[in-house]
Amino acid sequence: MHPWVGLSDEVRLGLLTEWITPELVDEVLATCGRQDANPRPLSRRFMVYFVLALALFQQDSYDDVAENLVGALGEMDQSIPNKSSFTRARQQLGAAPLEAVFRRVAGAIAPPTLEAAFWRGMRVAAVDGFVLDVPENDVTRAAFGGRADSAGQPVGFPQARVVTLTETGTHATIDARIGTFKGGGGEPALATEMADSAAGMMVIMDRGFPSVALWKAYTQAGAHLLIRARTFIAAKPMEILPDGTYLTRMNLAGQRRSHPGGVTVRVIDYQVDGGETIRLLTDLLEPEAGPAAELAALYHERWEVESAYRQLKTFQRGKAEVLRSASPELIRQEIWAHLALHHCLNRIIMRLADGDGLDPDRISFVKILKHTRRSVVLQAGRSTRRLRQFTKQMTTKVARKLDNGLRRLRAADRYTRRPISQYVARRKDQVRHATRRVSAKMITLAPPILQ
Structure with a gap:
């Protein structure tokens, strides 16, 4: 019997487990008809968390992501299945459970x-x-x-x-x-x-x-x-x-x-x-x-x-990264995972901002993303003591470390950043200026043009 049988159900997703609870995952799997008929190393509940972790650690390989999830559970990190096993388990899971998780949160x-x-x-x-x-x-x-x-x-x-x-x-x-x-x-x-x-x-x-x-x-x-x-x-x-x-x-x-x-x-x-x-x-x-x-x-x-799309596409997914999935069903599964993850990260931001009386715009998404990744690596199996301590440390650091300050009025020229041809990136007379501070804009209502 594989060492993971009976243990993979104990895996959690760090700070995000507060919203994506094991009970929610089990309800989603039951609704989608994806429950496990028999014990297996890569249980369906674990695979939901694993796909979300793939989005959280977008630049990491399958085995690195698995190590991040199970490293705190002792012997599990010594017997990680190979990539093909994870791929088959993802295919069996499908996209519907991840879409359902997104819609629940x-x-x-x-x-x-x-x-x-x-x-x-x-x-x-x-x-x-x-x-x-x-x-x-x-x-x-x-x-x-x-x-x-x-x-x-x-x-x-x-x-x-x-x-x-x-x-x-x-x-x-x-x-x-x-x-x-x-x-x-x-x-x-x-x-x-x-x-x-x-x-x-x-x-x-x-x-x-x-x-x-x-x-x-x-x-x-x-x-x-x-x-x-x-x-x-x-x-x-x-x-x-x-x-x-x-x-x-x-x-x-x-x-x-x-x-x-x-x-x-x-x-x-x-x-x-x-x-x-x-x-x-x-x-x-x-x-x-x-x-x-x-x-x-x-x-x-x-x-x-x-700004929300920049959070998801540039910081969470990685700048100009191509999704890792190679089939339409798994691509949709991966996208739903990214959407669910992004929403939960903004829930963390809102909680921290509300607790300190700040506008959520002032909380650094990048730092929240890094803290959330760290919480997954630090999770201690069945014990939530270390996770509670980590959450408390995050809360006390908001005003000092996570606050970006008041948003400045800035402007930047719009141009094609990833052109489909090298010849249409910028007009000959178009000058690219750096992002710069500007004063408040003046809005003037225009009279209607009678035709």
């Missing part, structure tokens, strides 16, 4: 006392998406697709697309969907599927999302919308409001404004420091319910979702 976490997470009593969330590079093979290319050059030839790695509903005040993931690089309606279609999770919230989106179907899905679910649009969308005013904003109709392509299939939107045009005109669409049709200046300032909270 995900959700908004900002308390009512965190004013930055709310606007006029509504929780503020943002919808956006990102892509993750996956290993290149015929199966992953066919399943996910990827970029192509002008001749239709693949360029770069295949890519999986992830769209999330993120709480802007805490970077916590409320809901998420995984799709392909192309096909299935892209980001708007995936975003539409999350409408029910946004009930009662103010949801902000970028200009790639406006559509009648998405608008109806979110408003019917009880959410309010603030979406940036291109200036040719909703460009003909139907009614000019006293504050200079206007009402109009947004319809499907080719439909007249009078078509009943469209939706009525309020349009807010404004400029930042006298630059380009930015157009926002909202379902708050009365100026008293949504003052234009407040909504224009609120839209910039959308950038918090980009």
Whole structure:
């Protein structure tokens, strides 16, 4: 009998075990029909923790991750199974249990006392998406697709697309969907599927999302919308409001404004420091319910979702790292693990910030990630004494070590960082400036253009 039989169920995930408890994992496995029929060295409960640990220690090999998990359990680190055994166990587990774990732990976490997470009593969330590079093979290319050059030839790695509903005040993931690089309606279609999770919230989106179907899905679910649009969308005013904003109709392509299939939107045009005109669409049709200046300032909270993606893609996964899984099912399993892990790390940040009365933006995600990794290595089997001591040490270090200080106003030029061709990285006349401090921006509402 393998030495791990009966012992692998004792493995935990350090600080993250507070939210991803053995009881939760067992419930998820039962719901997904993945319980163990017989004792085995790589039990299903252990494999859930192992896949999460693969995301936590993204740069480590299978055996290194296993040693991190079982090193505190004595004799287990002397008989670690080989990589093929872990791969087969992952295949038998599938992606469904990790998705279920994510859905059990995900959700908004900002308390009512965190004013930055709310606007006029509504929780503020943002919808956006990102892509993750996956290993290149015929199966992953066919399943996910990827970029192509002008001749239709693949360029770069295949890519999986992830769209999330993120709480802007805490970077916590409320809901998420995984799709392909192309096909299935892209980001708007995936975003539409999350409408029910946004009930009662103010949801902000970028200009790639406006559509009648998405608008109806979110408003019917009880959410309010603030979406940036291109200036040719909703460009003909139907009614000019006293504050200079206007009402109009947004319809499907080719439909007249009078078509009943469209939706009525309020349009807010404004400029930042006298630059380009930015157009926002909202379902708050009365100026008293949504003052234009407040909504224009609120839209910039959308950038918090980009900070959340930086946490996951650059710090947690590793800059420009390709996911380790080589089949579509295991790729989805790995992505759900990353999403669940990222959410739990932000729960730790929120707890530490709330305990010291700090804005969670001031707590270092990188340091929390390192402390969480250390907690996994230091876990002492069945005894939680050392883990409690480690948690207490983290709490006492918040003000001194984990606090990054007040966030500074900074600006950086946007350019293609990972181009699909070496010839499109930067225009000839584009000068790359370093990230720099800036003063507060001046928002000026723009009058409607009558057509």
